[in-house]
Amino acid sequence: MTEAVRRKPYSVVLLDEVEKAHPDVLELFFQVFDKGVLDDGEGREINFRNTVIILTSNTGTDRIMQWCLNTEQKPTPDDIVEGLRDELNQVFKPAFLGRLTIVPYYPVQDAILERIVGLKLERIRKRFERNHQAVLRYDEALIKAIASRCTEVDSGARNIDNILSKTLMPELAQRVLERMAQDKPIQSLTIDLGSDGNFAYTLT
Known part of the structure; x- marks a missing residue:
């Protein structure tokens, strides 16, 4: 990380699921x-003053999900931070938290998940049509079906890439081959949903 920042000091450093990191780190x-x-491993002082550091954590996600079940009475971000204070202090040292700005995120709503799925499918469609000079079709039902499989707290929207890259795209490539x-x-x-809930492919 220090070498990357030394080379590009105007950077964004993302530390994902930081609750899993060792306290010494x-x-x-x-x-x-x-x-x-x-200081890096060679004793050089690396300047981070122009670097934005973002840390993500799944700490408290179950509570946030519960608090946001009523979409008409969502807690404010400040309320969420205060409500998670004890749980955060159990995971991180207060001295560490005191140096951070905590920004809670609301659970991703179904409509947003569907929009993300639609954008990613559109990229696949364009690439398919560019590579094969053929039309790729899918409908709203497919978008909703993929989005419905991405509601787990821990994976959420990230599961979209999993479904597309490990299931849909390999199966699509197999049919083409x-x-x-x-x-x-x-x-x-055309990509549809089969009666068994799996993806179905029709080529003409």
């Missing part, structure tokens, strides 16, 4: 937060 950042510098092996042209490919 987190203490290294006290120097960054207090002085804006961090089978068609090419038969020496048949591809004019269009």
Whole structure:
């Protein structure tokens, strides 16, 4: 990390799921937060003053989900921070939390999940049509079905990439390869949901 910041001091450093980090690792950042510098393995002082550091954590996500079940009476961000204070103090040292600005995020709503799925499917569609000069079709039901599988607290929207890259795209590629092996042209490919809930592919 220090080498990356040394080369590009105007950077954004993202530390994901920071609650899993060893306490000794987190203490290294006290120097960054207090002085804006961090010594690397060779004793060089690396300037972090122009670096934005973002830390994410799943701490308290179950509570936030419960508090936000009533979409008409969501707690304010300040209320969430105060409500999570005890739980955060059990995971992180108060001295560490005191150096951070805590920004709680509301759970991703179904409509937003569907929008994300739609954007990612659109990228796949454009790439497919560019590579194969054929039409790729899908409907709103497919978007909703994928989004419905991404409501877990821990994975949430990140599961969209999982579904697309590990299931839909490999299966799509397999169907295309089978068609090419038969020496048949591809004019269009439609992705639907089968009766078993799995993806179904129709090529013409």
